Amino acid sequence: MADDIFKQFKEHSVAEFFKKNRQMLGFSGKVRSMTIIVHEFMTNSLDACEEAGILPEVFVQVEELGEDHYRLTVKDNGPGIPKTHLGKALGQMLAGTKFHRYIQQRGQQGIGAAACTMFSYLTTGQPAKAISCHKGKKLTANISIDFKANKPVVQEIEEVPTEESGLTVISEYKDVRYERSNYGVYEYIRRTALANPHCSITLVEPNNEKTAFPRSVEANPPRPFEIKPHPLGIGTHDLLEFAKHNKESKRISSFLQETFARMSAGKVDELRALLPTMDLNKNPQNMTWEEAEAMVKAFGQLRWVSPAMDSLVPIGKGQVEISFRNIFNPDVLVVTERTPKVYRGGIPFMIEVGIAYGGGIAAAGKKGEVMRFANRVPLLFDSGGCAITETIKTMDWKRYDLREFEDEPVAVLVNLVSVHVPYTSAGKQAISNEEDMMDEIKFALMEASRGIQKYLSGKRRANEIATKRKVVNRYVQQLAGDLSTLSGEKKAEIEKKLLDIIEKKYGEEDEENEGGDEKKGEGPNANENSGSVKKPAEKEEEGDADE
Ligand SMILES: Nc1ncnc2c1ncn2[C@@H]1O[C@H](COP(=O)(O)OP(=O)(O)OP(=O)(O)O)[C@@H](O)[C@H]1O
Ligand SMILES: [Mg+2]
Structure with missing residues (x-):
């Protein structure tokens, strides 16, 4: 058998x-x-x-x-x-x-x-x-x-x-x-x-x-450049593969410097000190599993400069704004570009997020629209298992004056830029739930949402003022008549004075509301300027992440 x-x-x-x-x-x-x-x-x-x-x-x-x-x-x-x-x-x-x-x-x-x-x-x-x-x-x-x-x-x-x-x-x-x-x-x-x-x-x-x-920009984006793998992003098997396929270097010490980013002669000395029994002069082809394992462990004990972050080229804030405006012509639009970070220890990535609200989105009957991209490639399928969708689900939208995401005329664009996108399958339609990435996506969403919230709360206050004004206006006629009877003054004059008082009070409030901090850069015309939001300190954001 x-x-x-x-x-x-x-x-x-x-x-x-x-x-x-x-x-x-x-x-x-x-x-x-x-x-x-x-x-x-x-x-x-x-x-x-x-x-x-x-x-x-x-x-x-x-x-x-x-x-x-x-x-x-x-x-x-x-x-x-x-x-x-x-x-x-x-x-x-x-x-x-x-x-x-x-x-x-x-x-x-x-x-x-x-x-x-x-x-x-x-x-x-x-x-x-x-x-x-x-x-x-x-x-x-x-x-x-x-x-x-x-x-x-x-x-x-x-x-x-x-x-x-x-x-x-x-x-x-x-x-x-x-x-x-x-x-x-x-x-x-x-x-x-x-x-x-x-x-x-x-x-x-x-x-x-x-x-x-047609193209709207007459030049290619800056060319992203190739980087060497970072020591913190590789495992024992990777190191052995690199060593076995290396042809140029005859010694482990030079192989390390040629193969990995941020590996200087000084760093090799530090490794030597951490691995006193390992012969770094021997041929990398003869490296054993145990040696590679010890080396990877030693990589983890050293302090490293991060990988070169300018290897990444995002779509760019200005361009995301133009594109969004062309498609949706929203009432308000906020675009956030995070600084590059690393995942799996040493692979650089960065996140850009645009959130648009109202205007053309509402007119088109669209609600809770999510547009996912990876290295500028639209991801249309497998949204269920994707880090972007999963992170959007964890957002507490109410905190940003949005009720249910799916019920609001809101469109979100997320672009993940990386030298290696961790797709969930060979079909390349969903990004795996890497924790570092999900954190960054969330911070970017929160940052952009704050801009939307400022606009929405400004709009809500304007509505409240308009309602109050309407209510008070309703009593003007009656009050002017009564005061005229009591004082003997002309009703029309009293009425004019009362209207002036109301205009002064609510008109000022309205102006304050419009001119106030809340709308700067994020109001209905936000998409005419940079649409930028002040970047809050990292600490503050991370503190916020406990939603
Ligand atoms: N239109 C093209 N012009 C020039 N070279 C191309 C073109 N299409 C494919 N190639 C070459 O063929 C190779 C194989 O393409 P293929 O799509 O199978 O793999 P890939 O693009 O490297 O990776 P992926 O499987 O993720 O798409 C590419 O790496 C590239 O070198
Ligand atoms: Mg291809």
């Missing part, structure tokens, strides 16, 4: 795994699958253009070929992909230029493009057609996947000279559906344009309707 069991023992490739578990890549549900495919191509195009220093121009066309059967064309003006890498880029899982690097990019796994090729092949039996214009050559090839080997199958069609640059992928899918819903391609692209004002995107929908999302 025991032997029989192991007759079943087999090896599988990662492609076979995802073929069987395509839902883990986000391919579940027809509308969602369609959006996920566009998302994978769009993120690749934007990453490639930005990395090559090109202002992105992306063309997306969806054509309906039959029931739940579509052809998708995505064309960009990026650098294209060299012939040597084209097959692997589009037809091999866990292959690419991003997985091994600590740099703020949209893609990070090396799965997305091949996942689309897989889905296309599985549902239609057709390869994806790639046209790569790279360094003067235009290569056209059909690409599919050998699932057993997780290897690309490439059929080259032609290679001709070109002056163009960029990648076009034309692929067909069944089991998908195009729909203009909150989860559809149109909404995904709209939100992408919102968070990426430097991109020009054109969408042609199956009914041939063409929508241009």
Whole structure:
């Protein structure tokens, strides 16, 4: 019996795994699958253009070929992909230029493009057609996947000279559906344009309707730079992997300095003092598990400078305001940008939050709208298990004069920026509940909510004054008549004087209310200035966090 069991023992490739578990890549549900495919191509195009220093121009066309059967064309003006890498880029899982690097990019796994090729092949039996214009050559090839080997199958069609640059992928899918819903391609692209004002995107929908999302900024955002891993962010196994794959350094001491951020010769000396029996002159390839474990423990005992925080590039306060205003034209808008922090000990991240209230949000009938982004990529699905949604749920909105979040005309935008986004799955739609991140999201929400509260309380006071004034005004006629009878003065004059007194009292209060601190920068016109809120001291905020 025991032997029989192991007759079943087999090896599988990662492609076979995802073929069987395509839902883990986000391919579940027809509308969602369609959006996920566009998302994978769009993120690749934007990453490639930005990395090559090109202002992105992306063309997306969806054509309906039959029931739940579509052809998708995505064309960009990026650098294209060299012939040597084209097959692997589009037809091999866990292959690419991003997985091994600590740099703020949209893609990070090396799965997305091949996942689309897989889905296309599985549902239609057709390869994806790639046209790569790279360094003067235009290569056209059909690409599919050998699932057993997780290897690309490439059929080259032609290679001709070109002056163009960029990648076009034309692929067909069944089991998908195009729909203009909150989860559809149109909404995904709209939100992408919102968070990426430097991109020009054109969408042609199956009914041939063409929508241009023009760029509103004529330059790419500053290029985030790559950082080395920070000693506090790695574990024993990571350290051993780095040591085994290191080729340049012949000694552990130089390997440490070359591999990790903030590792100076002085720090190596401090490590030496903490690990007197370890030979730091030996070849890192020979490092043992015990040594790596002791080293990681010693990392934790030293004081380190934080990782380079300017490796992160947020959307930016000004831009979030412009985008929000364009979409919602709210009564009030407050945008908060937190300073960068680290999670898991050494991975930098930062949070930006915008909260908008009333105006166009109310007019559109929207309530409690949440827009999640990670490195400028809209996250439309799996909101339930996402750190952003979870944190929003823990907010005590009543404290900020908002009753139930879901009942208010309020829209919240949260963008997480990081050199590594901790997604909950390969589908990259939800952020895992990292405590450090959730704290930061909460502080940012609280900071922005305070601005909204000031506006709301100002508005409430204005309403109260107006009501009082109305009530008092009601007695003017009667009182003027009575006083006229008693004093013999003219009723009209008494009435005028009474109205003057009321105007003086409530008019002043009204002015105070309007001119008071409460509205500065956060009133109805807040979105005309910076919309900024004074940054309260960290301590004060953290004290507030006990909601
Ligand atoms: N439009 C493109 N232009 C240039 N290079 C591209 C393009 N699309 C993909 N690539 C290259 O192909 C690689 C594989 O893409 P893929 O989407 O599979 O993985 P990724 O973007 O690295 O990570 P993720 O799985 O998170 O999307 C990329 O790392 C990139 O080097
Ligand atoms: Mg990708």
